[in-house]
Amino acid sequence: MSALPSIARFAPSPTGPLHFGSLVSALASFLDARQRNGQWLVRIEDLDPPREVPGASHQILKQLESHGLRWDGTVLYQSSRLEAYAAALESLIESGLIYQCRCNRQRLQSLGGIYDGHCSQLQLPHQDCAARLRVNSAPISFNDQIVGQYSQNLQAEVGDFVVRRRDTLFSYQLAVVVDDQYQAISHIMRGADLLDSTPRQIYLQQCLNFKTPEYAHLPLALNAEGQKLSKQNLAMGLLEGQESQHLWAALHWLRQSPPEPLQRQSVAEILDWATAHWSVQTVAESLQNSPAPEGY
Ligand SMILES: [Zn+2]
Numbered sequence: 365m366s367a368l369p370s371i372a373r374f375a376p377s378p379t380g381p382l383h384f385g386s387l388v389s390a391l392a393s394f395l396d397a398r399q400r401n402g403q404w405l406v407r408i409e410d411l412d413p414p415r416e417v418p419g420a421s422h423q424i425l426k427q428l429e430s431h432g433l434r435w436d437g438t439v440l441y442q443s444s445r446l447e448a449y450a451a452a453l454e455s456l457i458e459s460g461l462i463y464q465c466r467c468n469r470q471r472l473q474s475l476g477g478i479y480d481g482h483c484s485q486l487q488l489p490h491q492d493c494a495a496r497l498r499v500n501s502a503p504i505s506f507n508d509q510i511v512g513q514y515s516q517n518l519q520a521e522v523g524d525f526v527v528r529r530r531d532t533l534f535s536y537q538l539a540v541v542v543d544d545q546y547q548a549i550s551h552i553m554r555g556a557d558l559l560d561s562t563p564r565q566i567y568l569q570q571c572l573n574f575k576t577p578e579y580a581h582l583p584l585a586l587n588a589e590g591q592k593l594s595k596q597n598l599a600m601g602l603l604e605g606q607e608s609q610h611l612w613a614a615l616h617w618l619r620q621s622p623p624e625p626l627q628r629q630s631v632a633e634i635l636d637w638a639t640a641h642w643s644v645q646t647v648a649e650s651l652q653n654s655p656a657p658e659g660y
Pocket residue numbers: 464465466467481482483484
């Protein structure tokens with residue numbers, strides 16, 4: 365047993381209601397936290413106003429509540445954290461790790477996703493530029509609870525990456541790292557679509573002298589076309605009044621073998637059963653990206 369408190373989080377973007385895929389992530393991290401008597405926090409990642417759907421934050425929180433996924437403490441909104449992100453950026457600038465980049469979209473696209481350092485020696489002003497963080501060639505490795513050992517050479521596979529966008533919005537990578545530290549998050553369980561962001565986040569933690577949490581990346585629920593369920597490809601929102609069935613379906617999808625009659629019980633009873641039986645090993649051993657159940 366660790367002496368430090370275990371703190372986990374679920375961090376949705378308010379771009380639409382919860383769907384089956386986001387329910388799976390919320391439920392898995394909730395059960396994992398509850399099984400180790402830890403806290404489970406909710407953070408709304410509302411950093412990108414143009415992508416937000418009015419009312420979505422409220423709707424997501426209502427849906428979590430109706431599924432019995434009650435969070436600890438108060439909800440943290442990234443839109444309230446801009447000063448903290450600016451302070452982190454300032455600290456990176458003082459460390460000499462930041463430069464301004466004015467490469468346009470066309471040039472960046474021609475690079476195929478790996479930035480070539482083109483602007484690193486140009487001493488460009490802040491105006492109308494993106495701020496990039498210098499990386500190096502030391503491999504970043506971590507042991508994911510589900511995926512196992514994962515390693516990335518940021519220089520070869522990513523390049524210097526953006527921490528403040530040209531439109532002045534802070535990047536997801538910077539904000540998430542600053543908030544995980546602020547909320548003292550010890551365990552991060554989330555979808556495998558974020559696996560290849562994790563080395564950038566660990567690198568940022570190292571640059572900012574932050575702690576690195578434990579990571580576990582869940583396989584993804586796919587739609588009929590084999591794409592990740594997401595708001596972008598119009599995954600269906602979860603229907604009200606069927607919360608027990610949704611939880612049961614998510615447990616079944618996570619290979620937790622919920623007994624069939626459990627789906628007719630209350631969400632509290634289902635969550636109690638699921639907490640007692642939660643096995644991240646089963647997820648790790650038996651689950652791969654796989655289709656969502658029919659109807660989701
Ligand atoms: Zn550039």
